[in-house]
Amino acid sequence: MKIKYILNGREYEVEAESGRTLLDVALIARLNPPYSCMEGNCGTCEALIEQGTTSENKEVSRVVRTCQAIPSSEFVIVNYDKSPTQ
Ligand code: FES
Numbered sequence: 859m860k861i862k863y864i865l866n867g868r869e870y871e872v873e874a875e876s877g878r879t880l881l882d883v884a885l886i887a888r889l890n891p892p893y894s895c896m897e898g899n900c901g902t903c904e905a906l907i908e909q910g911t912t913s914e915n916k917e918v919s920r921v922v923r924t925c926q927a928i929p930s931s932e933f934v935i936v937n938y939d940k941s942p943t944q
Pocket residue numbers: 893894895896897898899900901902903904923924925926
């Protein structure tokens with residue numbers, strides 16, 4: 859599956875191993891995404907899903923905690939720049 863990240867005004871397309879969270883995939887790709895607790899508590903890692911579904915959203919235009927969200931569709935667009943914490 860592929861994930862497109864929008865982060866600090868730039869776009870990155872990354873091939874993701876299934877079962878990994880959106881945050882894990884971004885960290886492995888060294889994108890330097892925002893995060894803190896890694897446990898779904900703080901909200902630092904929140905981002906807007908613009909396309910696709912994850913374990914945390916069944917419809918698009920939803921904000922998810924990327925440390926908890928595992929992609930469930932073949933293509934996901936994750937926008938950190940439009941998250942409420944930015
Ligand atoms: S890093 Fe704290 S909620 Fe995701």
